[in-house]
Amino acid sequence: MDAIATNKQLNNDEIFDLMKQFITEVIGEEFVEEMDITPQSSFTKDLEMDSIEIVSFSEKIKTHFGEQIDFTGWLSAMDLDQLINLNLEMIINYIHECQLSR
Amino acid sequence: MSRFLFVVPPFFGHISPTLSIGSSLIARGHQVKWIGITPLAAKHIPEGGEFIYPEAELAEHQEEIDRILKRQDDGPACSGPEVMKLALEETYVPFAKIMMKGLGNYVDEWKPAVIINDCITFAGALCAHIKGIPSVTTTPVPPDVIGDTQTSAPKIFEWQQQLIKGLQQELGIYEDDIFIHSHKLNLVFTSQVFAGFTEVPPHMKFVGPVKGRPNHAAFDWERLAAAKTPKVFVSLGTLLVDIRAAFFQKLIDAFADQPVTIIAATNPDIFDVWPDNFIVNSFVPQTELMPHMDAVICHGGFNTVNDTFTNGLPMLITPIAYDHFHTAKLIVNAGCGISIRYKRLKIAELKSAVFELLENPQYRNAALKIKETFIASGGNDKAVQLLEDFAEAEQLVEKNN
Numbered sequence: 001m002d003a004i005a006t007n008k009q010l011n012n013d014e015i016f017d018l019m020k021q022f023i024t025e026v027i028g029e030e031f032v033e034e035m036d037i038t039p040q041s042s043f044t045k046d047l048e049m050d051s052i053e054i055v056s057f058s059e060k061i062k063t064h065f066g067e068q069i070d071f072t073g074w075l076s077a078m079d080l081d082q083l084i085n086l087n088l089e090m091i092i093n094y095i096h097e098c099q100l101s102r
Numbered sequence: 103m104s105r106f107l108f109v110v111p112p113f114f115g116h117i118s119p120t121l122s123i124g125s126s127l128i129a130r131g132h133q134v135k136w137i138g139i140t141p142l143a144a145k146h147i148p149e150g151g152e153f154i155y156p157e158a159e160l161a162e163h164q165e166e167i168d169r170i171l172k173r174q175d176d177g178p179a180c181s182g183p184e185v186m187k188l189a190l191e192e193t194y195v196p197f198a199k200i201m202m203k204g205l206g207n208y209v210d211e212w213k214p215a216v217i218i219n220d221c222i223t224f225a226g227a228l229c230a231h232i233k234g235i236p237s238v239t240t241t242p243v244p245p246d247v248i249g250d251t252q253t254s255a256p257k258i259f260e261w262q263q264q265l266i267k268g269l270q271q272e273l274g275i276y277e278d279d280i281f282i283h284s285h286k287l288n289l290v291f292t293s294q295v296f297a298g299f300t301e302v303p304p305h306m307k308f309v310g311p312v313k314g315r316p317n318h319a320a321f322d323w324e325r326l327a328a329a330k331t332p333k334v335f336v337s338l339g340t341l342l343v344d345i346r347a348a349f350f351q352k353l354i355d356a357f358a359d360q361p362v363t364i365i366a367a368t369n370p371d372i373f374d375v376w377p378d379n380f381i382v383n384s385f386v387p388q389t390e391l392m393p394h395m396d397a398v399i400c401h402g403g404f405n406t407v408n409d410t411f412t413n414g415l416p417m418l419i420t421p422i423a424y425d426h427f428h429t430a431k432l433i434v435n436a437g438c439g440i441s442i443r444y445k446r447l448k449i450a451e452l453k454s455a456v457f458e459l460l461e462n463p464q465y466r467n468a469a470l471k472i473k474e475t476f477i478a479s480g481g482n483d484k485a486v487q488l489l490e491d492f493a494e495a496e497q498l499v500e501k502n503n
Contacts, residue, residue, distance in 0.1 A: 031446060044181030048445055050427055051182050079257035083183040 009099050015092045022060040026053050039089035046087075061095075069098045104493040105133045107214035108240075109205060109226030111197060112140040112171060115339060116220045118405050119242050119291045121315035124148055126482040127489065137208055139167060139201055148316055156204025163200045170196060175344050177423045178444075183258075185423050190262065194222050195269050198282075201225035202273060209233060216493050221245075224266075224282035228273055231281040236496035238489065239284040243404045243425050244297035244432060245306070287492050289485055291408065293475035298432055307488055310479025311408035319385035326381065329363035332396040332460050335410075336366040337388070339403035345422070347372045349444070353399070354380070356453040362460070365391065397459045401444065402426030411438060414473040416465035418455050420444040437468035 010018065016039055024032045027049070035047065043049050049057065054075075061071045074094055078086070106127055108120045117138070124134045125148035136142070137154040147153050160167065170193055180188055205225050209217065214235065219226020221241040230237035251259040266280055275281060286305050290297065294308040302308070326333070334357075338349055346368055357364055358377035370382040388409055392398075398410040399418045407429055410417050417439035421430040430441035440455045459465050480487075 027446060030448065044183060048181065050421075050443060050445075052427065052431070052443075076255050077257065078255075080183050080187055080261055083258075084181065084187075 010095075012092050012096060015095050016088065018064070019088055019091060022057055022064075023047060023049075025060065026057050037088070039087065039092060041088050042084075043086045043088070043091075044084060065095070065098075069095055103131045103133065104215040104490075104497075105212065106135075106489065106493075107209065107212065107217050107226075108134070108136045109201070109217060109219040109223050109229075110136055110138045111194075111220055111223045112138060112167075113222075115403050115405055116222060116242055117142065117146075118315060119312050120218070120220065120240055121146060121148060122312040123240075123289075123482060123485045123489070124151055125314045125316070126312075126486045130486060130490070135212065135214075137201075137205055139197060140171070145318060146316060148314075154208055156208060159204030159207060160200065166196065167200060178345050180423060182427075186258070189222075189424070190265055194224060195265055198224040198228065198269055199272065202229060205229050206233070209235065215497065216489065218489075219284070221283060221288075224269065227282050227284055228270065228275065230284075231275065232273065236286070236492065237284045238287040238289065238492060241288055241290045244292050244428065245288075245290060287488060289488065291404070293472070293479045295475040296411070296432060296436060296472050298435060307484075308479050309485045309488070310476040310481050311412050312482045312485055313389055313412075314482060317387050317389065319383070319387045321383065321387055321391065322381065326363075326365070326391075326394060329379075329381070331361045331363050331379065333363045333365060333394060334397045334399060334456060334460075335388075335391065335395040336364055336368075336399045337403065337406045338368060338401055339406065345444075349401075349420075352447060352449060352452060355449045357456070360453070362456065365395065397456060399456065402429040404429065407433075408476070411469055411472040412476055414466065414470040416440075416459040416469050418442065418452075418459060420447055436472055438465055438472050439469070440465070 020037055023037065027047070037047070041047055058071050061069060108124060110117045110120055120136065124136065127134050128148055128150040134151045135154055136147070136151065137156065139160065141155045142153045173188065173192060177185060177188060202225050206229055209229060217226050217230040217235050217237045219237060219239055221239055227237045227239060251262065266282055270281060284305065288306045290306060290308045291311055292308060293310050294302060297308065336353060338346060350366065350368060350372060353364060354377060357379070360379070362379065364380045366380060366382045367386045367388065368382060369384045370376065376382050388406070392409045392413045392415070395413070395415055397416050397418070398406065399420065400406040401422045402419050402425070407417070417433060419430045419433050419439055419441045420443065421427045421441065422444045433439040434441050440459060442451060442455060
């Protein structure tokens with residue numbers, strides 16, 4: 001669906017909606033409906049993403065944004081507490097910054 | 103004949119394979135004892151063996167031990183990185199510190215020729231290192247569960263190293279190496295093929311599943327024989343107490359009145375009434391039961407995984423926490439089962455997965471291939487041979503020094 005890397009710069013709301021769409025694709029609509037996804041939602045605690053789900057979420061980001069965003073590299077540089085506290089807002093800000101620094 | 107001391111954690115899944123090899127070692131005339139942090143019921147100990155519970159030295163730590171054990175109930179609700187913290191920082195390292203005194207005293211008294219530590223029971227290998235006693239490690243789960251953190255997550259690798267080196271320094275070990283596992287012999291109770299290893303360090307020996315631990319659980323064999331529909335064994339293991347009722351409610355919703363017989367290992371008290379096609383017992387003779395089954399549902403506890411593929415049965419694995427996800431990945435890679443994460447488990451999907459396993463022979467055929475790799479790994483005989491050769495070689499080294 002998102003096979004072509006897009007060059008359009010997204011604002012934070014648009015990035016949030018896109019992340020929400022990716023999460024829905026990864027964990028299934030049925031489970032997303034039970035959650036109230038906000039920028040403050042923690043990735044591992046609130047969304048209960050496991051490693052396999054995080055990998056497929058990362059792949060969606062890669063397919064959509066292409067080389068301009070190294071999400072996996074960004075994640076792998078984190079320590080345990082950063083991973084535990086990782087929330088959607090941090091991801092949105094990271095994508096936003098990558099777009100600006102292009 | 104040699105003296106072997108197993109150092110075990112308070113988790114039955116990790117103790118279980120040591121009871122099986124211990125039983126074989128005793129049959130060969132060796133002296134075998136176990137030492138742990140909580141008592142173990144006598145019925146589990148092979149005849150001729152002894153379980154040491156150093157009560158006096160543990161007394162001052164009792165509150166902490168209870169708190170850590172209670173904390174394990176939080177595991178299923180924790181995220182991956184939180185579980186890593188819970189396991190290493192809040193469980194394995196403190197348990198190692200707590201065990202050292204009682205273990206050290208007992209080792210001085212009994213003078214084992216070999217100390218065999220379970221992979222999460224660091225005190226065994228550390229005590230052996232400090233006292234210059236040869237040590238072996240037992241690993242009941244496929245190793246490399248966390249993956250190569252050194253390259254994929256350097257900060258997490260550093261955190262692991264610091265925790266372990268901190269523990270070692272506290273115990274007076276100032277060398278730069280890591281000594282929580284044996285560098286000479288590590289017995290792994292699965293096959294190299296199933297664990298997905300192409301290259302193996304020389305000290306790591308995949309011996310496959312081991313069996314023979316005492317299990318005197320009674321079972322209503324007549325009722326099982328009367329069941330005419332396909333038989334599905336369900337186990338949640340010995341941990342995970344809090345989610346037991348929710349898990350089995352899903353099974354009831356999926357399989358009550360379906361043409362299957364569910365044989366469940368859980369306390370029947372969690373529900374007043376069970377459907378007629380459910381045979382439920384707190385304790386079951388799992389090894390004897392398994393050959394009568396057609397499929398297995400479990401969360402990924404490794405002894406059940408081993409019993410399943412030893413019998414060439416297909417599995418539905420519903421990983422919950424800890425190393426379950428890694429095991430689920432191996433099962434999917436081998437093609438011998440289906441994985442549905444427990445937190446994303448829907449009734450309709452649960453039902454269709456089980457009937458797919460029963461009706462599509464590809465899963466059973468893949469399971470039979472894993473069975474062959476298990477048998478080829480050698481089991482008890484291989485484990486005993488490796489331990490005897492190791493003890494003999496180490497005693498020679500000692501004589502020559």
